[in-house]
Amino acid sequence: xxxxxxxxxxxxxxxxxxxxxxxxxxxxxxxxxxxxxxxxxxxxxxxxxxxxxxxxxxxxxxxxxxxxxxxxxxxxxxxxxxxxxxxxxxxxxxxxxxxxxxxxxxxxxxxxxxxxxxxxxxxxxxxxxxxxxxxxxxxxxxxxxxxxxxxxxxxxxxxxxxxxxxxxxxxxxxxxxxxxxxxxxxxxxxxxxxxxxxxxxxxxxxxxxxxxxxxxxxxxxxxxxxxxxxxxxxxxxxxxxxxxxxxxxxxxxxxxxxxxxxxxxxxxxx
Ligand SMILES: O=C(O)CCC(=O)C(=O)O
Numbered sequence: 001x002x003x004x005x006x007x008x009x010x011x012x013x014x015x016x017x018x019x020x021x022x023x024x025x026x027x028x029x030x031x032x033x034x035x036x037x038x039x040x041x042x043x044x045x046x047x048x049x050x051x052x053x054x055x056x057x058x059x060x061x062x063x064x065x066x067x068x069x070x071x072x073x074x075x076x077x078x079x080x081x082x083x084x085x086x087x088x089x090x091x092x093x094x095x096x097x098x099x100x101x102x103x104x105x106x107x108x109x110x111x112x113x114x115x116x117x118x119x120x121x122x123x124x125x126x127x128x129x130x131x132x133x134x135x136x137x138x139x140x141x142x143x144x145x146x147x148x149x150x151x152x153x154x155x156x157x158x159x160x161x162x163x164x165x166x167x168x169x170x171x172x173x174x175x176x177x178x179x180x181x182x183x184x185x186x187x188x189x190x191x192x193x194x195x196x197x198x199x200x201x202x203x204x205x206x207x208x209x210x211x212x213x214x215x216x217x218x219x220x221x222x223x224x225x226x227x228x229x230x231x232x233x234x235x236x237x238x239x240x241x242x243x244x245x246x247x248x249x250x251x252x253x254x255x256x257x258x259x260x261x262x263x264x265x266x267x268x269x270x
Contacts (some may be wrong), residue, residue, distance in 0.1 A: 017108040026113060028178030030225035034213065037105055037218040038160045038241075045096040047162050050239050053087050062086040062127075069137035071231045080135030087128040090241065091264070093122075102265065106158065108269045109220065110245050112193070113156050116268050117248035122149055123261035124244045125157055131170040131238040136231040141194035141205065143178075144244070144264045145223040149256035155223040155246045161213035164240040170232040172211040175204060179224035194226055194256060 018032070026032040050068075052058075053079035064072040065081040073081040091097050095113035100114070101120060106194065110118045120126075145153045181204070189195055197203065204226070211219055221227065223244070232238055248265070 002133075009017050013153060018112050021071065021113055026220060026222070029176040031174050031176070031219060031221035033213065033219070034109070034218045035214070036216045037118065037220070038100070038216040040216065042096065042100050042103075043162050043216050045094070045161075046100070046128075046241055047239060048086060048095060049094040050130070050162070050241075051095060054084055054130060055081070055127075057084070058087070059094070060088040062088060064132075064135050064137055067137060069139060071135075073135055074138035077259055083132050083135040083226075084145040085137070087131065088126065089122070090127050091122060091243070097241070097243075100160070100241070101264070104269055106218075107162055107266055108265075110156060110158070111269050113220065114154075114247040115249070116270070118266045119245055119246050119248050120250065120264040120266060121155075121246060121253075121258060122263060123258050124155075125242040125244055126244070128162075129231065129238075129240045129242055131229075132236055133232050133237065136170055138231055139202075139229045141175075141228040142192060143224045143226055145196075146188075146192035147257070148223065149253040149258045150181075150246060150250050151251050151253065153224055154250055155244050157221050157223065157242060157244040159213075159219040159221065160241040161217050161219075162241065163215050163217060163236070163242065164237060165213040166218075167210045167213065167230065168232075169227050169234040169236070169238050171213065171238070172227050172229045173208045175208045175226040177207075179222035180224040184189065 013216060022032050061084045063086045064083040067075045067085060076079055144157060187195060187198055187201055195201055214218060
């Protein structure tokens with residue numbers, strides 16, 4: 001993917017990038033975790049905005065009732081039907097999200113994975129994922145690229161945990177190395193979820209690992225990495241801020257949904 005800088009020297013003062021080992025992990029496993037990359041200040045401010053926008057139901061949002069996933073309320077009028085699953089278009093909700101996206105600690109790492117010119121499509125992710133205890137749903141195994149259309153399936157998503165994440169509160173599971181596996185269409189269902197009852201898929205899913213995160217930890221993952229998450233069985237809501245990024249030379253396909261929204265051209269870090 002892109003050009004990979006393997007230097008262990010800082011690219012910008014105060015913004016040390018990935019180590020060579022972290023870049024290797026990303027390339028081999030399709031994900032890497034950086035502990036504490038999101039500062040306490042970022043997390044506090046993002047959590048405040050998130051809570052306020054949830055309380056006031058500020059559009060655009062996605063309701064659990066709209067996803068039709070296992071555990072979701074059947075309709076908006078059912079009990080819990082207006083439980084919000086995603087605050088969409090999060091970038092435009094507060095300047096703190098721009099500050100995070102443009103922070104040297106994030107951009108330096110993205111440029112190591114994607115090359116010097118990094119672009120953030122506003123069409124994909126660009127959300128706060130909320131997993132609320134009363135009415136959360138399960139997300140089946142999938143690759144994010146399933147509904148995205150770019151010249152190459154080479155995007156990186158950045159998942160910032162605003163609190164602890166682990167299997168019991170709906171934290172992610174990932175299949176290491178799945179971004180490099182070749183699958184055929186019959187391994188997926190009509191909605192492009194990776195079938196759990198398909199004998200060829202079972203040994204692959206047996207290698208899945210949980211992604212355990214604390215507040216401020218960041219998961220970088222490839223758009224082909226298989227991932228899934230269960231419901232939140234805890235009493236507290238889980239919040240995760242998720243954006244996705246591409247290299248400037250990997251544009252969306254004309255006419256596709258990926259090409260319909262704007263994009264942010266991010267500054268070079270060197
Ligand atoms: O939090 C979850 O349920 C996973 C969400 C997810 O994987 C996605 O929206 O791509």
